Amino acid sequence: MSLRHGFKAEANRLAVQMRRELGLHPVSPLAPARLAEHLAIPVKTFSSAIAHDARIGLLLTGEREAVSALTVHAGARREIWVNDSHDPGRQNSSAHHEIAHALLMHPPGPALDPRGCRHWDGEIEEEANWLAGSLLITNEAAWSIVRRGTSPEEAMLQYGVSRQMLTWRMNMSGARGRRIQSAS
């Protein structure tokens, strides 16, 4: 499965545009809660959703650990629920993944499957993953991490990402190559 031609550049443009709309620099971190608020998408945690409605607890029974986040559709409205038992980096990535589905106007999937986020369409899942990565760390941010010599630990903290996400974005944005080039 590969992304359609031009999608990666489009995703980065969208990630930069969202920052502009919020008055942020292209290299700035962007918390999913802030973007969701801008897009008028309520974000709830599993804990609060379960506290609010016991049926949600039943829905997630046995799968609660495995599900990272999900989008609940009610007519034209969406709500994002994030599994707050996961570490913060994973929560940010899961929340941005769900926001990405909304930004890309992906149609709602069929009723929730046991894994929560529906993997019924590999292409739209891949698009959401890619855009989520760009929303977390734009190409500009990745290049700035290299330029400023930010350590991985600092970058993880600054952008609220896991080491795996940081490594992936540094590779995919081409920033890693720049580091090697500038060192040689």
Ligand SMILES: [Zn+2]
């Ligand atoms: Zn998804």
